[in-house]
Amino acid sequence: MTQKQLHLNAFLMDSGHHEASWRLPDSDPGAALDVQHYVRLAQIAEAAKFDSIFLADGSVAMGTGEFRASGQFEPLTILTAIAGATERIGLIATASTTYNEPYALARRLASVDHVSKGRAGWNIVTSATHEEAANFSLAERPLQATRYERADEFLTVAKKLWDSWGDGHFLGDKEGGRWGDPAQLRAIDHVGTHFRVAGPLNVPRPVQGYPLLVQAGASEQGKAFAAKHAEAIFVAHQTLEQGQAFYADIKARVAAEGRNPDHVLVLPGLVPILGATEAEATVMAQELDDLRIPEYGLRQLATFLDIDAATIDLDAPLPREVVEQEVREGFDSRARLVIDLAHRENLTVRQLLGRLGGGRGHNVVIGTPEQIADQMETWFTKGAADGFNVMGASLPSGLEAFVETVVPILRERGLFRSEYSGTTLRENYGLPRPVNQFDVEVANA
Secondary structure, three states, X not given: OOOOOOEEEEEEOOOOOOOOHHHOOOOOOOHHHOHHHHHHHHHHHHHOOOOEEEEOOOOOOOOOOOOOOOOOOOHHHHHHHHHHHOOOOEEEEEEEOOOOOHHHXXXXXXXXXXXXXXXXXXXXXXXXOHHHHHOOOOOOOOOHHHHHHHHHHHHHHHHHHHHOEOOOOEEEEOOOOEXXXXXXXXXXXXXXXXXXXXXXXXXXXXXXXXXXXXXXXXXXXXXXXXXXXXXXXXXXXXXXHHHHHHHHHHHXXXXXXXXXXXXXXXXXXXXXXXXXXXXHXXXXXXXXXXXXXXXHHXXXXXXXXOOOHHHOOOOOEOOHHHHOOOOOOOOHHHHHHHHHHHHHOXXXXXXXXXXXXXXXXXXXXXXXXXXXXXXXXXXXXXXXXOEEEEOOOOOOHHHHHHHHHHHHHHHHOOOOOOOOOOOOHHHHHOOOOOOOHHHHHHHHO
């Protein structure tokens, strides 16, 4: 019997996931606005046979831009550049169902899948901030229930559009003068609560059928949505027990939807800070922590928890009213994770900011390559993960260190591939190509 292997995604973020990474001596402060930086990172991950890379996104400038870059280029654009410089690695980007239209986004995603020969993935978000709403002519952010209702219909429309071209449409029959088969180009005539879309799409069906569908929300509505649509889930957990509980819950929800739980991969975030010894890793972590600007971290925390930064004492625990409050609508799962972390470990606000500075609530692991690999193996074999969303604290150095020191250990233990198993992202994730829903309808007619 072939040993099950884990999956690795590299979450790329300008100079790194630690908020002070851009201040390190070997970091590029302008990395967020350098396309070639992302190309190089993707090539590093591909050389190590990572399944995929991921670029997050939002439709708002983050913060004031004083202490860290406030944005980056639109990620699907970056992925087209990366596609031309790589061959096998999957290319995943965030796009919102709240501030896009299904036809336009389905077309862009299908285009990236064709340009990359079947390597595109879509991280589906519903966009929770008031600031994003203000950029799209809205006085208020739509409620979470409304956003997820729209997202569900959005996915229904996108899948119909991708299926509107049959796989056999293209003929290229020069002698007969027939470029394509009109019977395999179909209107969708969707009429719903949020969308009216005639179709068909003006791009052929993606190489993968659909781009890989990824989701990152851990709220109750987020988990329900993921169980219905997602094929990979990015999630943040601090402990093995939290990871195991989420993993069991989501797999049960997937099964209840009539889907195969093995076809939905759970990938917790992992921020590795590596050293040849544990002491060396601790020194590296402290170097990053010393470069943090508390004002920046406090602003981020205050925005996240919807509290007034001026009322917070850095050297005291979070105020009781914050710990006991009903967390902000739309941020419930991550905000609760942060509050629980502070309460569980009895952290002062200053200590909490240090913990969050490395990965915004994701699991920061400080240690040797063997210690990092041990934790990954435990989570993988104990039912908390199908793989990991690897988040270099600094980039490219953090990703390079992981590739050079941890990946070989995982391979020695039979936990990670030495070569790609396919050419598309779905093949590398071990996931099937979706059947065209309109072909099924014809077959059943």
